[in-house]
Amino acid sequence: MPGQLPAPDFDASRYERPNDAWICGHHCVGKPCPLGPSPNGQCRTNAECKPLLESKPGETKGRWRCTRPREQGGPCEDGPQPDGSCGHPVIPCAPRPSLRRLRGRFTWGICALLAGLVLLASGSRWRWHFINPGPLTSAHSSLGFSPRTHSPSPNANSCAACHEAAAGEIGHWVKSALGANPAPWDLQQFAPVVGGPHPMTGIDLHCTACHPHHERHQPSVADEASCSSCHQEHRGTQFAAPSDDRCADCHDQPAVMAAASIRGHGLPSAQFDPPAPPGVRSHLTPRPQGGRTNLFAEFWKGHPEFGVLRQKSTDATALRFNHAVHLGESVRIDGRMLACSDCHVADPSGASMARVQFKPHCQVCHGLQLDPAHPELTVPHGDTAAARAAVRSLPLAYAELARRKGLHSRVEVDHFAQTNLARLRVMFGSGETLERLVLRTAEARPGTGGLAGERRAHFAGCAYCHVVSESDQISPVTPPDRWLPAAHFNHARHAQLDCQHCHAAHTSRQTSDVLLPSQQVCVSCHQPAGGAPAGCATCHSYHLLKPPR
Amino acid sequence: MKARFYQRRALASATLLVAVVLLALAMQRMTPVIRSLTFLTGWLLLAVLLFLTGYNFFKKLSFLPLGSSRTWLQLHVYSGWFSVALFVAHLRARWPSGGFEGLLTTFFVLTSLSGIAGLLWSRLVPRRLTARGGEVLFERIPVIRRELADRAEKLALASTTGSGSAVLAEFHARHLAGFLRGPQHFWRHLIGSQRPILRLQARFADLSRFLDSSQRKALAELEELVRTKDTLDYHHAQQSSLKLWLFTHIPLTYGTLLLTVLHVVLVYGFAAGSATH
Numbered sequence: 001m002p003g004q005l006p007a008p009d010f011d012a013s014r015y016e017r018p019n020d021a022w023i024c025g026h027h028c029v030g031k032p033c034p035l036g037p038s039p040n041g042q043c044r045t046n047a048e049c050k051p052l053l054e055s056k057p058g059e060t061k062g063r064w065r066c067t068r069p070r071e072q073g074g075p076c077e078d079g080p081q082p083d084g085s086c087g088h089p090v091i092p093c094a095p096r097p098s099l100r101r102l103r104g105r106f107t108w109g110i111c112a113l114l115a116g117l118v119l120l121a122s123g124s125r126w127r128w129h130f131i132n133p134g135p136l137t138s139a140h141s142s143l144g145f146s147p148r149t150h151s152p153s154p155n156a157n158s159c160a161a162c163h164e165a166a167a168g169e170i171g172h173w174v175k176s177a178l179g180a181n182p183a184p185w186d187l188q189q190f191a192p193v194v195g196g197p198h199p200m201t202g203i204d205l206h207c208t209a210c211h212p213h214h215e216r217h218q219p220s221v222a223d224e225a226s227c228s229s230c231h232q233e234h235r236g237t238q239f240a241a242p243s244d245d246r247c248a249d250c251h252d253q254p255a256v257m258a259a260a261s262i263r264g265h266g267l268p269s270a271q272f273d274p275p276a277p278p279g280v281r282s283h284l285t286p287r288p289q290g291g292r293t294n295l296f297a298e299f300w301k302g303h304p305e306f307g308v309l310r311q312k313s314t315d316a317t318a319l320r321f322n323h324a325v326h327l328g329e330s331v332r333i334d335g336r337m338l339a340c341s342d343c344h345v346a347d348p349s350g351a352s353m354a355r356v357q358f359k360p361h362c363q364v365c366h367g368l369q370l371d372p373a374h375p376e377l378t379v380p381h382g383d384t385a386a387a388r389a390a391v392r393s394l395p396l397a398y399a400e401l402a403r404r405k406g407l408h409s410r411v412e413v414d415h416f417a418q419t420n421l422a423r424l425r426v427m428f429g430s431g432e433t434l435e436r437l438v439l440r441t442a443e444a445r446p447g448t449g450g451l452a453g454e455r456r457a458h459f460a461g462c463a464y465c466h467v468v469s470e471s472d473q474i475s476p477v478t479p480p481d482r483w484l485p486a487a488h489f490n491h492a493r494h495a496q497l498d499c500q501h502c503h504a505a506h507t508s509r510q511t512s513d514v515l516l517p518s519q520q521v522c523v524s525c526h527q528p529a530g531g532a533p534a535g536c537a538t539c540h541s542y543h544l545l546k547p548p549r
Numbered sequence: 550m551k552a553r554f555y556q557r558r559a560l561a562s563a564t565l566l567v568a569v570v571l572l573a574l575a576m577q578r579m580t581p582v583i584r585s586l587t588f589l590t591g592w593l594l595l596a597v598l599l600f601l602t603g604y605n606f607f608k609k610l611s612f613l614p615l616g617s618s619r620t621w622l623q624l625h626v627y628s629g630w631f632s633v634a635l636f637v638a639h640l641r642a643r644w645p646s647g648g649f650e651g652l653l654t655t656f657f658v659l660t661s662l663s664g665i666a667g668l669l670w671s672r673l674v675p676r677r678l679t680a681r682g683g684e685v686l687f688e689r690i691p692v693i694r695r696e697l698a699d700r701a702e703k704l705a706l707a708s709t710t711g712s713g714s715a716v717l718a719e720f721h722a723r724h725l726a727g728f729l730r731g732p733q734h735f736w737r738h739l740i741g742s743q744r745p746i747l748r749l750q751a752r753f754a755d756l757s758r759f760l761d762s763s764q765r766k767a768l769a770e771l772e773e774l775v776r777t778k779d780t781l782d783y784h785h786a787q788q789s790s791l792k793l794w795l796f797t798h799i800p801l802t803y804g805t806l807l808l809t810v811l812h813v814v815l816v817y818g819f820a821a822g823s824a825t826h
Binding site: 004005006007010012014016018027028029030031032099103106107108110111114115118121129130131132133134135159163165166173174175176177178180182183184189190192203234 | 579585588589645646647648649650682683684685686687688689691692693694695696698777780781784792795796799800803804807808811813814815816817818819820
């Protein structure tokens with residue numbers, strides 16, 4: 001065991017002052033003076049004591065007495081000098097800063113260095129990169145953005161388009177911060193927002209300079225909502241989808257929806273129709289009375305049925321088509337029943353279905369052969385004038401066919417043509433009758449359309465599938481590419497499902513049948529229990545409409 | 550006493566846990582309702598940071614009935630843990646991608662880590678000192694060291710006078726005077742190594758064989774002084790580390806505060822709702 005620490009005879013009566021800024025210069029060698037340095041770091045000890053003048057009654061001069069404290073050895077033997085000074089002078093020390101003072105200096109030094117570095121960075125050409133909290137969206141960081149911004153000065157950077165503070169230096173930043181709306185000391189900024197959208201703030205007004213109002217959503221939006229409550233800029237190259245709560249701020253608020261309904265009253269319905277992408281046909285459902293102002297908070301809780309189903313819209317495509325027959329037992333290709341994918345193929349993106357086209361999808365079964373004995377002869381598709389011309393030029397067509405079959409003499413060619421024309425007359429009657437059958441007859445003829453024992457359905461005539469007018473014009477076949485233009489859907493993400501899970505095509509016998517799944521079918525998966533994403537932004541984009549010009 | 554300590558720690562930990570859970574719930578439930586939840590957590594964090602920074606100030610207000618320094622330390626420690634939770638909530642557990650915000654985050658993280666390291670170290674050092682023995686005020690160490698050195702010198706000189714042999718005086722001058730004059734083996738004491746004192750004790754053992762009984766007695770006293778000085782050096786090293794640790798924690802704290810002020814300026818000047826053109 002070491003000796004006792006400190007030793008029993010150690011004088012512990014000395015008062016330590018660890019919080020003093022200065023310590024005696026003799027402290028490190030273990031001989032600090034009892035008085036210690038002054039508060040401003042000056043040594044104030046030059047002797048071991050300050051002698052005291054004592055005089056007895058009647059004495060005029062008196063005697064100097066040593067006052068050295070007991071812990072310093074008590075009064076010295078020599079006593080003070082005749083002039084009253086101490087006989088044991090002390091060498092003055094150079095007081096040293098205490099550890100606490102050194103720490104304070106070090107701390108302020110670090111802070112000063114940091115402040116200097118920050119000021120340097122804030123005043124340098126890289127200051128915008130330095131204070132930028134994160135990457136901008138691609139639209140706001142493009143080269144085309146700066147010229148379109150309303151920068152307050154020609155030299156202003158594109159930050160100043162949205163941030164007024166960016167037009168000046170750091171002093172201006174402070175001024176902008178103090179003049180912010182809401183201000184830093186405004187407690188209203190923390191107040192809960194209940195019963196409506198979040199109110200506009202100062203920064204939102206910069207958004208509306210380029211994106212005026214909320215007409216890109218619906219012209220009936222009654223209250224301006226804060227752009228930045230949904231769109232968090234400086235969070236990446238794309239805006240993250242807003243949360244459902246932001247949508248519910250309006251769509252689950254009776255007062256807000258009522259105001260929207262009133263504002264939308266009388267506005268032309270066309271103003272509410274979402275535009276279709278170029279080359280895409282959309283089915284536009286008439287806007288309901290009162291607008292789309294149903295109250296709901298979540299897709300699986302109160303979202304209205306899709307408008308096209310709710311309004312019992314029909315498919316007005318000018319084509320006679322029976323899904324049930326095509327998917328039934330009677331129609332087979334290469335011995336197997338037809339599958340949806342035989343006709344419905346996804347577009348290159350996989351998100352949507354490409355249009356069904358006659359040649360790749362229908363013609364494999366629905367050949368256009370006119371004469372069952374010579375299937376090589378076909379009627380052109382898609383043009384009634386061309387079809388009529390083909391019927392009227394049948395003699396030439398047979399003659400050409402004869403040559404292709406190796407008959408070269410005129411007699412043989414004429415004989416071939418006349419024989420076949422005569423056979424056609426027996427089958428169909430006169431040329432006018434045949435022409436009417438090709439163009440106008442909607443009913444299947446005997447031997448037409450059946451596939452039993454044969455691969456192809458015989459040509460029944462244009463009107464078998466198409467709507468042919470009195471003037472022999474075929475109504476254009478323009479089925480909608482998008483049935484729900486206000487939403488987006490991705491077929492590829494649903495590829496693991498069977499088509500019939502959503503589309504009741506096996507029971508559809510009319511073209512007018514709309515084979516969309518109901519909202520409840522979607523909800524079966526798109527709800528928290530279903531596991532599929534069910535947020536508003538899964539299907540919808542806030543900015544539905546074109547920006548107003 | 551120990552039961553009370555554990556009771557107090559359990560109560561404080563439970564309070565901290567409840568506060569963190571409430572914070573998590575508030576972040577989850579209030580996000581749809583309060584637009585500026587991030588602002589709210591930010592101001593709350595700043596308030597906690599100011600409270601943490603003011604710890605050194607509050608504990609010195611001894612003239613006010615504000616509780617003991619120990620109570621303030623406990624408040625400082627648990628507020629520090631809560632500030633970490635607040636910081637994570639404020640950042641939504643995401644490391645910022647901006648340069649300035651990254652700098653501020655780095656400062657906060659380093660401040661927190663230095664605080665945690667200091668907390669652990671301040672728990673370890675007293676145990677080590679208690680295990681080693683002795684109780685010395687840090688400010689008195691130079692005086693005690695000087696006293697030990699003076700005693701050793703007197704002992705060596707007295708031995709010379711008494712025995713007529715200068716062996717002990719030479720041994721003192723060669724091996725002990727330097728050792729006793731100032732603090733020694735700082736880093737070795739910090740890690741608890743006893744190699745230096747064992748080496749010195751081996752020298753004492755070597756010398757002891759060549760001395761007579763009176764000199765051996767003086768040598769034993771010298772050895773005792775050396776061992777006491779070694780313990781004093783141990784105290785010096787351990788207590789110094791506690792003082793020097795603050796050279797990291799405090800500058801980082803003030804640096805974080807400084808950057809936080811600029812952060813507030815940037816947030817309100819650029820983001821929250823800066824004035825219109």
